[in-house]
Amino acid sequence: HYNARVKYLDKEDIESLGWKPHKEIQHYYKSPCNNFVLRIKYEGLCIYIYDEHTVDKLIFEGTVKNKSELRKLFKMLNIE
Numbered sequence: 001h002y003n004a005r006v007k008y009l010d011k012e013d014i015e016s017l018g019w020k021p022h023k024e025i026q027h028y029y030k031s032p033c034n035n036f037v038l039r040i041k042y043e044g045l046c047i048y049i050y051d052e053h054t055v056d057k058l059i060f061e062g063t064v065k066n067k068s069e070l071r072k073l074f075k076m077l078n079i080e
Contacts, residue, residue, distance in 0.1 A: 006066045008066060009066050009067060011040075016067070019031055019032065028040075030052075032080065035052055035053070047070075049077070060073065
C-alpha cells in the first residue's frame with residue numbers, strides 16, 4: 001500500500017491563488033477580481049464563498065482539505 005500525504009489548506013495556499021486578506025474582518029479573503037468573498041471557519045476547515053454583490057448569497061458550503069481541491073472548486077464554480 002502506498003500512502004501519500006497532502007498538506008492541509010492554509011492561508012498561504014489561499015493567498016498564493018491571488019486571494020487577499022480582508023482588511024477589517026479576520027478569516028475573510030477577497031477574490032482577485034473582487035466579485036467574491038471567501039470565509040474560512042477553522043473548525044473542520046469549512047469554506048463559505050459569498051457573491052459580494054448579493055448580501056449573504058451562499059454559493060458553496062463544504063469542506064476543502066487542500067489547495068488542489070480548492071482549485072478544482074473554483075473551476076467548477078467559475079471563480080477566477
